[in-house]
Amino acid sequence: MASRFNPIIADAHWQSVWDKDGTFVADDESARPKSYVLEMFPYPSGRIHMGHVRNYTMGDVLARYRRMKGFEVLHPMGWDAFGMPAENAAMERKVHPGEWTWSNIATMRAQLKRLGFALDWSRELATCDPAYYGHEQALFLDLFAAGLVYRRQSEVNWDPVDMTVLANEQVIDGRGWRSGALVERRKLNQWFLKITDFAEELLDGLDALDQWPDKVKLMQENWIGKSQGMEFRFALAAPMGGHKSFEVYTTRPDTIFGSSFAALSPDHPIAVALAEERPEIAAFIAECKRGGTTAAELETAEKKGFDTGLKAIHPLDPEWTLPVYIANFVLMDYGTGAIFGVPGHDQRDFEFASRYGLPILRVVADSTDDAGKPVEGEADSGDGVLVNSRFLDGMDVEAAKADVIRRAEADGWGAGKTAWRLRDWGVSRQRYWGTPIPIVHCDACGAVPVPKDQLPVVLPDDIAFDIPGNPLERHPTWKHVACPACGGAAVRETDTLDTFVDSSWYFIRFASQPKDRPFDKATAERWLPVDQYIGGVEHAILHLLYARFWTRALQHMGELDMAEPFQGLFTQGMVTHETYRTPDDRWVSPDEVERGADGRLVEAATGQALEIGRIEKMSKSKRNTVDPEPIVDQYGADAVRWFMLSDSPPERDLEWSEAGIEGSWRFIQRLWRITTGETGGGDGTDAALDRKLHQTISAIGANIESLSFNKAVANIYELANAIEKTAPSASRRAAIETLVRLVAPMVPHVAEEVWAAAGGEGLIADAAWPEADPALLVDDEVTIAIQVNGKLRDTERAPKGMSREDLEKMAVANAHVQRILGGAPPRKVIVVPDRLVNIVA
RNA sequence: GCGGACGUGGCGAAAUCGGUAGACGCAGCAGACUUAAAAUCUGCUUUCCUUCGGGGAGUGUGGGUUCAAGUCCCGCCGUCCGCACCA
Numbered sequence: 001m002a003s004r005f006n007p008i009i010a011d012a013h014w015q016s017v018w019d020k021d022g023t024f025v026a027d028d029e030s031a032r033p034k035s036y037v038l039e040m041f042p043y044p045s046g047r048i049h050m051g052h053v054r055n056y057t058m059g060d061v062l063a064r065y066r067r068m069k070g071f072e073v074l075h076p077m078g079w080d081a082f083g084m085p086a087e088n089a090a091m092e093r094k095v096h097p098g099e100w101t102w103s104n105i106a107t108m109r110a111q112l113k114r115l116g117f118a119l120d121w122s123r124e125l126a127t128c129d130p131a132y133y134g135h136e137q138a139l140f141l142d143l144f145a146a147g148l149v150y151r152r153q154s155e156v157n158w159d160p161v162d163m164t165v166l167a168n169e170q171v172i173d174g175r176g177w178r179s180g181a182l183v184e185r186r187k188l189n190q191w192f193l194k195i196t197d198f199a200e201e202l203l204d205g206l207d208a209l210d211q212w213p214d215k216v217k218l219m220q221e222n223w224i225g226k227s228q229g230m231e232f233r234f235a236l237a238a239p240m241g242g243h244k245s246f247e248v249y250t251t252r253p254d255t256i257f258g259s260s261f262a263a264l265s266p267d268h269p270i271a272v273a274l275a276e277e278r279p280e281i282a283a284f285i286a287e288c289k290r291g292g293t294t295a296a297e298l299e300t301a302e303k304k305g306f307d308t309g310l311k312a313i314h315p316l317d318p319e320w321t322l323p324v325y326i327a328n329f330v331l332m333d334y335g336t337g338a339i340f341g342v343p344g345h346d347q348r349d350f351e352f353a354s355r356y357g358l359p360i361l362r363v364v365a366d367s368t369d370d371a372g373k374p375v376e377g378e379a380d381s382g383d384g385v386l387v388n389s390r391f392l393d394g395m396d397v398e399a400a401k402a403d404v405i406r407r408a409e410a411d412g413w414g415a416g417k418t419a420w421r422l423r424d425w426g427v428s429r430q431r432y433w434g435t436p437i438p439i440v441h442c443d444a445c446g447a448v449p450v451p452k453d454q455l456p457v458v459l460p461d462d463i464a465f466d467i468p469g470n471p472l473e474r475h476p477t478w479k480h481v482a483c484p485a486c487g488g489a490a491v492r493e494t495d496t497l498d499t500f501v502d503s504s505w506y507f508i509r510f511a512s513q514p515k516d517r518p519f520d521k522a523t524a525e526r527w528l529p530v531d532q533y534i535g536g537v538e539h540a541i542l543h544l545l546y547a548r549f550w551t552r553a554l555q556h557m558g559e560l561d562m563a564e565p566f567q568g569l570f571t572q573g574m575v576t577h578e579t580y581r582t583p584d585d586r587w588v589s590p591d592e593v594e595r596g597a598d599g600r601l602v603e604a605a606t607g608q609a610l611e612i613g614r615i616e617k618m619s620k621s622k623r624n625t626v627d628p629e630p631i632v633d634q635y636g637a638d639a640v641r642w643f644m645l646s647d648s649p650p651e652r653d654l655e656w657s658e659a660g661i662e663g664s665w666r667f668i669q670r671l672w673r674i675t676t677g678e679t680g681g682g683d684g685t686d687a688a689l690d691r692k693l694h695q696t697i698s699a700i701g702a703n704i705e706s707l708s709f710n711k712a713v714a715n716i717y718e719l720a721n722a723i724e725k726t727a728p729s730a731s732r733r734a735a736i737e738t739l740v741r742l743v744a745p746m747v748p749h750v751a752e753e754v755w756a757a758a759g760g761e762g763l764i765a766d767a768a769w770p771e772a773d774p775a776l777l778v779d780d781e782v783t784i785a786i787q788v789n790g791k792l793r794d795t796e797r798a799p800k801g802m803s804r805e806d807l808e809k810m811a812v813a814n815a816h817v818q819r820i821l822g823g824a825p826p827r828k829v830i831v832v833p834d835r836l837v838n839i840v841a
Numbered sequence: 842g843c844g845g846a847c848g849u850g851g852c853g854a855a856a857u858c859g860g861u862a863g864a865c866g867c868a869g870c871a872g873a874c875u876u877a878a879a880a881u882c883u884g885c886u887u888u889c890c891u892u893c894g895g896g897g898a899g900u901g902u903g904g905g906u907u908c909a910a911g912u913c914c915c916g917c918c919g920u921c922c923g924c925a926c927c928a
Contacts, residue, residue: 004880214845214846215845215846215922215923218844218845218923219844219845219922219923219924222843222844222845222923222924223923223924225924225927227927227928229928248928249927249928250928251927251928252928263928303926327926328926329926329928330926330928331926331927331928333927334927334928335927335928336928338928339928340928341928342928346928347842348842348926348928349928419927419928420927421924421927537922537923540923541923541924646853646865646866646867647853647854647865647866647867648853648854649853649854649855652853652854654853655852655853657853657867659867659868660853660866660867662867663866663867666880666881667866669880669881670881673881702857706857710853710854710855710865710866711855711865713865713866714854714855714864714865714866715865716865717864717865717866718864718865721865783861784861785860785861786861787860787861787908787909789908789909790860790907790908790909790910791909792861795861827908828908829908830860830908830909832860832909835860835861836860836861836909838860838908838909839908840908840909
């Protein structure tokens, strides 16, 4: 047996064995219980990064463990292959986005294979493949037929130089990230999916997701943003154009007598009508819209209003009129686009009223005695009883809300209403590299769906990116087609689908991939839901919400009998690294850093001293990435995998370090020595080691199940330490044999190598996970802590299950205890069997 | 502003139910083997005092509950994350 494990030979060998054997191909027909383990599929950006390695290693350990536990495991991999970077590459390098993407996929597939992941490559898919997106188009048409798709005008960020629509993240300080041009807001006709139809279901469904992090559920809950309130109507004292009244929404109907103004959104129909008549109002509205859309700008934007001169009649007092403003902070797409202002009890209204000299009334107070207390400094949003509110006086807030809603409903001027923060999902993207929306626009017939037998609508390849804008729009032939309904001249929709649509159902396609339809219902239902989904927390809201919506939409249409796609969710931490920076403010990559003569870090090429910056997520901009491939070349897949699992809890960030990977390498070699070295003679059993072994089997199983890989790693170290410290025996040989199976999910190459060398049957990947003997999980002797007044003074060994009386006697007789007691009897003795005795002196 | 998470040695961390704080790893120190180095092995490693028997302090901070608190409760400080004019 070689004295060292050689990963260069072993990795390639076992990877090809698994590949040829089809070891990890999931069998749809298997009689075993199923387990679907999935990691979020990667965007093929070029090369695998450490974040991928960590993510896929975690899923792989679970997948391999579940296989050994007897599950039929589905563990697939694919590519989230549409998106903007491909178009950017096309513009920069004059290469077709498809060519760039497919070449990246080839590179990254090879890189993933070198890490030895137990993936079913037979199910590999790429979303940019017509064989995938054609089915997505079919599903889109199903949603269309079910009334879950509609088209309306919507504002976008428009870059006038690049002639393209920008995502919010691409707008920096009001300018396009690429062109630097001032971004305009433009109205375009765009497609929307009716996710709001499912708002209630998506919110309620969170309760059942008990294997999701609370944090993610809370983020989704806030995003959906349900609020209970009332919608009611203000009549205008004098009609304005055709408008005699307007609706407002409030969550505080109890404060209705504290109102001192009403405000309309600049986009409100009444505001728009006023702007047509009065240039000063048009100017004000234009000013409101000029401000940027970034969070920072909104935060600092002042509350601005314009008094229209209109008067609204208070619904509970025809004599009482309120001024109507147009205000920049009122959003058109939440509630009704109009509010009533209660400055005393809403901070934003308070600021507005203070600025424009409007009355600030108190209608809620700690007690009825405080009715005359002015509201000062800031709004009083606390609970209390109603005051200065006529028939509501003395009621608590909840009772007053209910009473106002009841009266409004009885008298017909308003009603209780639930409002949602969630908006419909705009899926139109004015881009080439995405799934074409399968719609044809016909002057005679309107928007006509492409018949399913004409799918897929394939992207044309002969496009050019030398002119800004969407190449589909100016393609000479592609967009010109006959209308599927009337046969007349028509044009294709040139927008493509948001890439989040692609990732909203890929997990279903992995489970079942017939050629002629998106999936087979029965086969998909056999695998789904995904038992464990693992990915970055950055997808906590959008991707996970969209996928949940898509699954429920399919259920609604009868295509899949399933409400929730992901039973278990785990969000892993990032891989981080120190950053290095030169005095002239350049970031320096770790592989260009070396230790200078004085021990300080310098840039290798220039000898410049470096400042060590914060530990941050590996990113190209900070130049603190470490490419996994050379690391795998040097240390092998197992050392890299082991490092990814060690030390940091998986939900927390992991700092990459040279010392860390060295340590992992040493452990792989140590494992090799333990498992292939001379085991010596000795036939006797070693009860202590037997116990340690079975406790370890149990602990590792539990720790892998709960994805606590760092703890499983510690369990392995403890067992390895115990084995090395004990003399040869039959128990020791058994422990070594078992150790190999225990590490197999984490470091599969060295495990296969040892397994084969030891004459193990078949592959260790197919071997059974060891069973822990329950009888050996408990110690027959325990250490009892001896405390005096809660402080540890000594420990004593005692047989497990020793009686309270005997434990007390033993503790009181203890020399340390006697010394402290000094002959006096203890005042009190607390005995916790098998754990401790605490003597109160 | 609203919501949430977290704070433990030089470092990453563990402590699953309120019961021996610091398992395990990294780094470090001392030693063994070696001509030497690498590799490997052994021991030490929270901190302060010590007459070497021990003793004191210690989980961001100040209180509280308890025989007993990293863990529970209240206040404060700090770090990070999400949302952000949501009526």
